[in-house]
Amino acid sequence: MADLYGGVEAGGTKFNCIIASGPQDIRAEARIPTTTPAETLTQVIRWFGASGLPIRALGIASFGPLDLRRDSPTYGYITTTPKPGWRNTALVKPLQDALGVPVAFDTDVNGAALGEGVWGAARGLHTFLYLTIGTGIGGGAVVNGQLLHGLTHPEMGHIRLPHDLQADPYPGACPFHGDCFEGLASGPTLWARWQQDPATLPPDHPAWRLEVRYIALALVNYICVLSPQRIILGGGVMDSHFLFPRIRAEVQQLLNGYIAHEALGAGIDRYIVPPELGARAGVLGAVALAMQAAQAS
């Protein structure tokens, strides 16, 4: 019998919960709406208890920003989120106290990156990037086989990009930075710029030209800084799969042959790819975090 792990993908609209040993062995799943911290965490705890399944460890892959510093008094907290009611909210301690198992804690995108590395599109690679483009934009990276944390954790959605105000007079929607990448290219930004549900925009709509441009500019910056072996693009916006070939072509055009590597030439179709774990990338990432925590404990 394989050991079981709990995973919680803490998102702005729902908490996805899972009990599994991996993507081929999922024992239970639940979606719990994100309301108040007290209500949502109580329901999460109740669900794991009611499952009757013993877990060795729990992983939490959460929206952020997060405090990941073990020596900090607010370790395990969501910190400066603009989400109402969730600023400075403890996630780790209430779950650890209630469930009595080791609890791993990281960003949703670091979890997803780890999950894709263990079971998905980045198997066998040592340095890669997972990016989600949806309600928000965020990235998680594995470098030399380890999650990248550094000072805190990456905030890849908040890089600054060229913004041609003539081609796109939309000022950007990020409450902190205006026209950073997230402020220009998240799902809600598409809604706000075009006054229409982005899922209803046809593939030849001018919205996608701009969207491809911003995503490609961002990927070029990630490539120049991290030199990833592969980039995995997930999130709601990337469910429009016709974006992939356009993004690949624009990345090549922007790099203009400067970085001489087959992956950025003929191999580009295998370089910029969708997640293999699909909609479960986040919650299985939380399971991967739990497995790490169990090994370390």
Add this chain to the structure above:
Amino acid sequence: MADLYGGVEAGGTKFNCIIASGPQDIRAEARIPTTTPAETLTQVIRWFGASGLPIRALGIASFGPLDLRRDSPTYGYITTTPKPGWRNTALVKPLQDALGVPVAFDTDVNGAALGEGVWGAARGLHTFLYLTIGTGIGGGAVVNGQLLHGLTHPEMGHIRLPHDLQADPYPGACPFHGDCFEGLASGPTLWARWQQDPATLPPDHPAWRLEVRYIALALVNYICVLSPQRIILGGGVMDSHFLFPRIRAEVQQLLNGYIAHEALGAGIDRYIVPPELGARAGVLGAVALAMQAAQAS
């Protein structure tokens, strides 16, 4: 007696050579002009031979782009450089054949990052960035204690940044990307934009407002992607030390408090710093590379 190592900092105008066990124990140094590969490499080999000092290993920290893939037929080469005569030039093999010691090979900025980590401004840190802003712009990073390589090596100078053409109509000087960071903010770009030696521009010249802006935008992007614990800024442009407080202030303004960490607040003076190894950061970085190679061999 400490073991001695050879270091070669291969630059566009000169090859700096050193024999040392560390910054406190430098036995010999030389500057060899960068002319043709054959002539320059012959002089480097002759100098090490004539020194009469036995070295355990040699490190080469070179301008790039480089082929760092051990399994590649052109491993140890400078590849697509625009520098006349140096495209597709082997560096490792001629030096290894002539000197008969293990040879480590990496970018000049990865070498400098490693050197600052061993002896300089990044001692004790696990994740940090070294950036040079001079003839070119490049960055090297250590992540979780290891040099970041990934697919090839970072090309941090070639990220795309916001470029306000009204404030700065200069189109950018990068032959590959036009107005990437290097194309907007390198030393030669300052010359070209202001038709004046940048070293003679007074601190209140409008050139520096733009320069600070571009550097701060780039640092914000590196912070969002890599989350470094410290950023070390070297290179000829950064010899104008009055830039440091201005860059720090602009980085804080651009981040706008989004990343909650003391290092980006009250601690910013210790976060964005000059190299401690000064002008020897590159060549001592090559020595640090040599020490790694000797340990691995």
